[in-house]
Amino acid sequence: MGSTRPATRDTAQRTGTEKRGAVVAALMLAMALAALDATIVSTAVPQIVGDLGGFSVFSWLFSGYLLAVTVTLPVYGKLSDTFGRKPVLIAGAALFLLGSLLCAVAWNMAALIAFRIVQGLGGGALQGTVQTLAADLYPLEERPKIQSKLSTVWAVSAVAGPGLGGVLAAYADWRWIFLINLPIGAVALWLIVRYLHEPERERGTTGTRARVDWAGALAVFACGGVLLTALVQGGVAWPWLSGPSIALFGTGLALAAVVVWVERRAAEPIIPGWVWRRRTIAAVNLALGALGLLMVAPTVFLPTYAQSVLGLAPVAAGFVLSVWTLSWPVSAAFSQHVYRRIGFRNTAMLGIGSASLILLAFLFLPYPGEAWQPALLMLLLGAALGLFQLPLIVGVQSTVGWSERGTTTASVLFCRQTGQTVGAALFGAVANGVLASRLGGASDLDSVTRALDSGAAAPEATRRAIADAVHAVYLGASCAAALAFLVLLLLAPRRFPVLGEDLTEALTEDFKEDGR
Helix, strand or coil: CCCCCHHHHHHHHHHHHHHHHHCCCCHHHHHHHHHHHHHCCHHHHHHHHHHHHHHHHCCCHHHHHHHHHHHHHHHHHHHHHHHHHHHHHHHHHHHHHHHHHHHCCCCCHHHHHHHHHHHHHHHHHHHHHHHHHHHHHCCCCEEEEEEHHHHHHHHHHHHHHHHHHHHHHCCCCCCCHHCCHHHHHHHHHHHHHHCCCCCCCCCCCCCCCCCCCCCHHHHHHHHHHHHHHHHHHHHCCCCCCCCHHHHHHHHHHHHHHHHHHHHHHCCCCCCCCHHHHHHHHHHHHHHHHHHHHHHHHHHHHHHHHHHHHCCHHHHHHHHHHHHHHHHHHHHHHHHHHHHHHCCCHHHHHHHHHHHHHHHHHHHCCCCCCCHHHHHHHHHHHHHHHHHHHHHHHHHHHHHHHHHHHHHHHHHHHHHHHHHHHHHHHHHHHHHHHHHHHCCCCCCCCCHHHHHHHHHCCCHHHHHHHHHHHHHHHHHHHHHHHHHHHHHHHHHCCCCCCCCCCCHHHHHHHCCCCCCC
């Protein structure tokens, strides 16, 4: 009898490890789906337009998806704190798969855009809830492992998306871009349903049923949608100072006032005031907003630079960008050894300070230069940003309890996504302004990119103009990194107020129980 109890405990622990491993596998699959669908359509646009038409509005295949993801993040974060992560993740995955199926059977461009928005409505739940569950499943000392895995999945999937989309469109049919989501998502959904069991938690001291701020959710959705649409389409579909831009920004500001009015009166607001009143969360929100801003420089402008200035083929240009997916997760995993010694804030400042200098170094690359030079900078940039992002996410999640973690994580991701949207609009305007001044106002970056896609070689004057434009963008990105450094220095506390791990331990113990 003496040996039975330890054996039983070992079996329970082994079962718990297996169940948690199954949930982690589901989270990685869900993260891969969300990352892939942000980029996988890009190289299949010619086939899609050739089949469905609608060339003038095809950009909404990307914008619609990303807008839906961004504006739903705060809503799903609050819902996961109210009802638990599992129902929100299941509902989001089901909605994402429904949107994928509808995209595969779309009959025209308008229908495909509408169904991409449905996909994005589910994708917002995948992104936010996956990151929140990662913090729920692991205690503080183990979170870098799961976060580095998710970072690797996200980076590899985002970079591989265009290539996979091109292969499916060329050798199968563009509809397989969406159909491939169904078996992968079904496996993730089954693993979540089968293996994720959250312990029961108290809903409140009054014992009343949880109330959902649906008015606030609608106001946040409308405000975010209008303002992000103004940023995405401004300078592209219409000039910045045109009637549509002014109308959208005016409407967005009016809706922002409505959001503030509704949220102040809500018992359980979608965006609670404490998200911005607490120094740690506010600082991380602003710092990761700056991260989203600076990431636009390499992800949007570096491939064009590599093709036009360096003369690389599209595949080789993609490789110059993708090298940061090698160093980012490695640096993220290593960051735990640094922040345990010097703290979350100082580690993040070390990373973003290094990133600012690396981005600035891009301006001093020789013209036209060799491919290994920007590739080396991207390798170093990935290492710096891995040292910056993960300590902030792990740190801020550790300052709140289970009932606030979903809202906190969603606010961080929302700010990063919004930063990317603002960065695309801001740096796009900067690049186009430089090109216009160098080429006499006859060109913009979109026309240059289309010419490169058609196989045309860029003239020498255009090459130099593109180099100058990308240099200006990287200078702006370096300033954004410096801004993030100052935010952390002046606003973030020297030591993050980390809470205990009672709730994480409760969820971990749940995985050790058989028959749940």
